[in-house]
Amino acid sequence: MEPLRIHQGLVCPLDRTNVDTDQIIPKQFLKRIERSGFGQFLFYNWRFDDDGNPNPEFPLNAPQYKGASILVAGENFGCGSSREHAPWAVQDFGFKVIIAPSYADIFKNNCVKNGILAIQASEEQVQTIIEKAQSEGYSLTVNLEDQVVSDNEGFSFTFDIAPYPKEMLLNGWDEIGVTLTYEDKIKEYELARA
Amino acid sequence: MQTPKNIIQKIWEQHVVHQEEGKPDLLYIDLHLVHEVTSPQAFEGLRMNGRKVRRPDLTYATMDHNVPTRERHIINDPISKKQMDTLKQNCQEFGVTLADINHPDNGIVHVIGPELGLTQPGKTIVCGDSHTSTHGAFGALAFGIGTSEVEHVLATQTLWQAPPKTLNVKVNDKLGTGVTAKDLILAIIGKFGVKFGTGYVIEYTGEAIRDMSMEERMTVCNMSIEGGARAGLISPDETTVEYLRGRRHVPQGEAFEEAAARWKALATDEGAVYDTVVEIDAAEVEPQVTWGTNPGMCIPVTANVPSPDSTDKASEKDEIQRALEYMGLEAGQPISSVKIDHVFIGSCTNSRLSDLRKAAEVIRGKQVDPSVTAIVVPGSFSVKLAAEKEGLDQVFKEAGFEWRDAGCSMCLGMNDDIIPSGERCASTSNRNFEGRQGKGARTHLVSPEMAAAAAIAGHFVDVRKFTAQEVM
Numbered sequence: 001m002e003p004l005r006i007h008q009g010l011v012c013p014l015d016r017t018n019v020d021t022d023q024i025i026p027k028q029f030l031k032r033i034e035r036s037g038f039g040q041f042l043f044y045n046w047r048f049d050d051d052g053n054p055n056p057e058f059p060l061n062a063p064q065y066k067g068a069s070i071l072v073a074g075e076n077f078g079c080g081s082s083r084e085h086a087p088w089a090v091q092d093f094g095f096k097v098i099i100a101p102s103y104a105d106i107f108k109n110n111c112v113k114n115g116i117l118a119i120q121a122s123e124e125q126v127q128t129i130i131e132k133a134q135s136e137g138y139s140l141t142v143n144l145e146d147q148v149v150s151d152n153e154g155f156s157f158t159f160d161i162a163p164y165p166k167e168m169l170l171n172g173w174d175e176i177g178v179t180l181t182y183e184d185k186i187k188e189y190e191l192a193r194a
Numbered sequence: 195m196q197t198p199k200n201i202i203q204k205i206w207e208q209h210v211v212h213q214e215e216g217k218p219d220l221l222y223i224d225l226h227l228v229h230e231v232t233s234p235q236a237f238e239g240l241r242m243n244g245r246k247v248r249r250p251d252l253t254y255a256t257m258d259h260n261v262p263t264r265e266r267h268i269i270n271d272p273i274s275k276k277q278m279d280t281l282k283q284n285c286q287e288f289g290v291t292l293a294d295i296n297h298p299d300n301g302i303v304h305v306i307g308p309e310l311g312l313t314q315p316g317k318t319i320v321c322g323d324s325h326t327s328t329h330g331a332f333g334a335l336a337f338g339i340g341t342s343e344v345e346h347v348l349a350t351q352t353l354w355q356a357p358p359k360t361l362n363v364k365v366n367d368k369l370g371t372g373v374t375a376k377d378l379i380l381a382i383i384g385k386f387g388v389k390f391g392t393g394y395v396i397e398y399t400g401e402a403i404r405d406m407s408m409e410e411r412m413t414v415c416n417m418s419i420e421g422g423a424r425a426g427l428i429s430p431d432e433t434t435v436e437y438l439r440g441r442r443h444v445p446q447g448e449a450f451e452e453a454a455a456r457w458k459a460l461a462t463d464e465g466a467v468y469d470t471v472v473e474i475d476a477a478e479v480e481p482q483v484t485w486g487t488n489p490g491m492c493i494p495v496t497a498n499v500p501s502p503d504s505t506d507k508a509s510e511k512d513e514i515q516r517a518l519e520y521m522g523l524e525a526g527q528p529i530s531s532v533k534i535d536h537v538f539i540g541s542c543t544n545s546r547l548s549d550l551r552k553a554a555e556v557i558r559g560k561q562v563d564p565s566v567t568a569i570v571v572p573g574s575f576s577v578k579l580a581a582e583k584e585g586l587d588q589v590f591k592e593a594g595f596e597w598r599d600a601g602c603s604m605c606l607g608m609n610d611d612i613i614p615s616g617e618r619c620a621s622t623s624n625r626n627f628e629g630r631q632g633k634g635a636r637t638h639l640v641s642p643e644m645a646a647a648a649a650i651a652g653h654f655v656d657v658r659k660f661t662a663q664e665v666m
């Protein structure tokens with residue numbers, strides 16, 4: 001996993017609440033047995049019409065948001081199924097950071113495991129960003145070390161993140177590798193319960 | 195005297211392998227259920243790093259999401275087939291037991307776990323599937339995980355987890371006649387919203403919960419995730435013990451009695467506290483129908499479809515407006531006037547024997563409305579066989595339902611069972627998200643009884659008043 005310390009990128013707004021994982025990656029694309037290649041199917045039913053043509057109304061299709069790497073959305077983002085295909089698709093499309101007022105638990109967890117930073121901001125902060133992102137080329141800088149989000153117009157805020165996911169993201173650790181160093185403890189537990 | 199504890203705290207404490215400052219707890223996992231959709235990349239990860247499955251004996255796999263429910267040996271979609279073949283190879287390579295599509299124990303993962311007695315009180319249970327909360331009905335701490343976590347559990351039999359906040363949903367009084375466990379959980383989500391449980395594990399308590407059978411309790415716990423909670427559970431009691439007695443994977447004889455005593459001791463202590471408590475009066479719950487595109491958008495069958503003007507919040511107005519458009523409904527129209535094209539009785543929420551029995555009671559001797567296509571998909575092979583033994587298949591077939599093989603089927607339409615765009619389905623499943631049952635499909639969640647009644651009437655009807663005369 002790639003470490004994430006400071007990220008600067010173009011912002012794409014998605015002004016919707018309760019965006020569920022069936023929207024992020026519809027089920028017909030869950031059949032692949034690889035981890036990669038899901039980006040092309042991100043928000044498929046919203047991005048494309050019935051004939052497979054891009055829907056010009058949908059922000060991800062707008063030329064001004066091409067190359068965006070920070071996705072900003074409404075509350076309860078990622079609700080629904082546990083499919084990790086959702087963060088895989090978000091990441092494969094090019095997003096490294098998500099900013100929303102709240103997330104579904106499993107989705108948020110899945111993001112950390114893939115090196116995606118899911119920032120929890122207030123509704124006002126999210127609305128401010130969504131409005132600012134209407135103008136062309138709006139980008140943000142996210143500093144994970146200091147837990148600060150800022151733009152170059154003087155807007156900035158700090159965010160909370162628990163120490164463990166922060167450490168995982170900053171270092172880009174392979175969690176299984178870390179856990180395997182606790183092998184003695186796991187064995188001890190198993191023996192005590194046997 | 196010891197401080198009273200709730201069941202969530204008790205199970206947690208029994209499973210902590212390691213604790214240290216600045217980290218979540220390292221939690222031991224007793225049972226890992228695996229299916230074909232969320233596991234291939236996890237096994238691949240093990241292979242790439244030269245890792246093994248640490249405890250194949252605590253791991254159990256099945257195929258359910260892709261499985262065809264008609265002529266199941268013929269899998270038309272080559273990618274579905276590949277996913278299923280991959281699971282088979284992975285299970286062979288890593289020594290994991292698999293109930294494949296030809297195995298008599300095959301079925302939806304959350305139906306077979308309890309059936310086989312793999313699901314037991316006090317266990318920590320995970321699966322790469324958000325409806326793992328179903329197993330909480332037994333007083334197990336059961337929650338859905340992503341594929342990276344699946345790989346983590348395969349390799350280490352543990353997960354790093356921060357202790358959850360605890361939420362008590364107290365269901366006072368009794369459910370009325372014709373009102374089911376499904377109506378209760380929909381009403382709970384309707385009342386408290388689709389994210390009231392985020393960050394919590396729920397314990398359901400109260401008279402209406404105690405009165406429920408295990409299958410009804412599973413329906414309630416199944417949809418905890420629809421309220422945002424990763425897990426929802428119910429303290430074990432005599433009902434739990436009697437359900438498990440004699441099942442294949444539970445201890446037998448004397449050992450069972452010992453286990454039963456241990457299980458019952460897990461129940462929440464008198465006076466234990468939770469981080470949050472909410473209450474609902476079961477007697478006030480009516481049969482529910484969802485009108486919108488998330489499970490919290492539900493109303494009693496006697497009510498009218500809401501209007502965007504019912505809220506002042508801009509984002510909610512938007513959401514209601516978009517849902518009405520997607521669902522092809524008018525604000526203010528009675529939900530009972532809505533005509534349906536399809537009925538689906540199935541899914542891990544409502545496909546167990548008692549669900550099928552109750553639906554069959556409603557339709558016995560009646561005919562499905564000519565404008566409706568109706569299917570029944572039992573949750574497992576063994577549910578199917580048991581239902582056939584009682585002649586339920588005949589009741590359904592004579593009424594004009596299709597009687598299918600077991601699987602997830604139309605709950606998410608990964609196989610061929612899809613609702614065409616713009617068509618409307620009364621479904622006993624758990625998610626009415628846009629496109630869940632097919633692109634453009636319109637899903638209304640209901641109980642098996644309400645689905646059965648709607649199949650006959652051709653539109654939603656209050657099952658409490660449903661009689662042959664009214665349909666005429």
Ligand code: SF4
Nearest residue numbers: 325541542602605606
């Ligand atoms: S029946 Fe539906 S909700 Fe249940 S496991 Fe299958 S796809 Fe998921």
